[in-house]
Amino acid sequence: MTGRAGDRKMAAIGHDDPGLQPERTLLAWRRTLLTLIICCILFLRWIPHFGVWALLPTIGALMACLLVQIGLNARYRKSTKGMCVERIPAPLREVVVLGTTVIVLSLIAVYAVVFP
Amino acid sequence: MTSPDPSKPAAPDRQGLSASLLGAGCEPDPRFTLANERTFLAWIRTALAFLAGGIAVEAFTGEVFGPDLRRGVALTLLVLAMLVSGSACVRWLNVERAMRQRKPLPLPVLVPILSIGGALVAAGLIVFLSVGAS
Numbered sequence: 118m119t120g121r122a123g124d125r126k127m128a129a130i131g132h133d134d135p136g137l138q139p140e141r142t143l144l145a146w147r148r149t150l151l152t153l154i155i156c157c158i159l160f161l162r163w164i165p166h167f168g169v170w171a172l173l174p175t176i177g178a179l180m181a182c183l184l185v186q187i188g189l190n191a192r193y194r195k196s197t198k199g200m201c202v203e204r205i206p207a208p209l210r211e212v213v214v215l216g217t218t219v220i221v222l223s224l225i226a227v228y229a230v231v232f233p
Numbered sequence: 234m235t236s237p238d239p240s241k242p243a244a245p246d247r248q249g250l251s252a253s254l255l256g257a258g259c260e261p262d263p264r265f266t267l268a269n270e271r272t273f274l275a276w277i278r279t280a281l282a283f284l285a286g287g288i289a290v291e292a293f294t295g296e297v298f299g300p301d302l303r304r305g306v307a308l309t310l311l312v313l314a315m316l317v318s319g320s321a322c323v324r325w326l327n328v329e330r331a332m333r334q335r336k337p338l339p340l341p342v343l344v345p346i347l348s349i350g351g352a353l354v355a356a357g358l359i360v361f362l363s364v365g366a367s
Contacts, residue, residue, distance in 0.1 A: 138267045145274040152281045159288045196267060205263040207329050208270060209251050216322035219280050223315040226284060230291050230307050 132200035139196035146189055149215070150182050156222065157182075163229050174225045181218040185211050254326060258333030269328050276321035276343060283314035302361055306354055313350040317343060 132139065157178040163171040188211060199205030287310035294303055320343045327339045 138264050142267045142271055145271045149274045149278050152278050156281050156285050159285055162292045199263045204260045205266045212325055215277055216318050219318035220315050223284055223311050226288055227311045
């Protein structure tokens with residue numbers, strides 16, 4: 118069973134893990150993305166100081182959220198399938214995107230604090 | 234939970250950056266991969282809490298702290314956010330590699346960073362409260 122149709126069929130079948138690991142992981146991603154969205158909104162407090170430039174980190178981080186969110190459904194399908202075939206690909210892209218986003222946001226916040 | 238099977242074949246479908254970063258080895262148990270992923274996400278949420286805390290201190294404590302202390306606490310929290318986020322990525326990668334090569338998991342460097350950073354912020358606040366009370 119290969120390809121997208123195969124993935125969907127596997128996901129529809131589900132998995133036999135009583136620990137519900139794919140569901141817990143999916144929810145962990147969703148919690149993290151929600152937290153990131155809230156942090157993005159906090160950057161709007163610098164609009165009076167930097168004008169429209171203060172929108173850039175918010176927009177950039179929201180786009181990163183969207184990128185990760187789009188991949189989450191496919192990730193869940195892979196996780197469900199992986200529980201059946203005992204192999205799950207490592208989420209390298211998502212980890213790099215999320216980690217880089219948080220570091221860049223922190224750097225921008227440091228700049229805004231030091232040079233208000 | 235089943236333990237990883239050492240006889241499991243190496244992943245044939247890893248390519249490019251993924252192959253070079255994750256290195257050689259056998260695919261770990263999928264439960265361990267997902268657990269590592271959730272631990273990484275928990276650290277990222279910790280970093281985001283530091284980030285939000287840093288911005289909040291800078292934005293909303295203007296009438297409580299002096300400018301220097303406010304800036305110091307905010308910068309400490311923001312630098313901690315950066316360190317925790319970067320270390321979370323590195324630790325995720327190291328744990329993933331260790332699992333693939335059946336090696337012991339590396340010790341977390343994040344814990345001492347977090348302890349020292351938290352202690353610094355707490356010490357700053359104690360000094361502020363002591364000076365303010367006297």
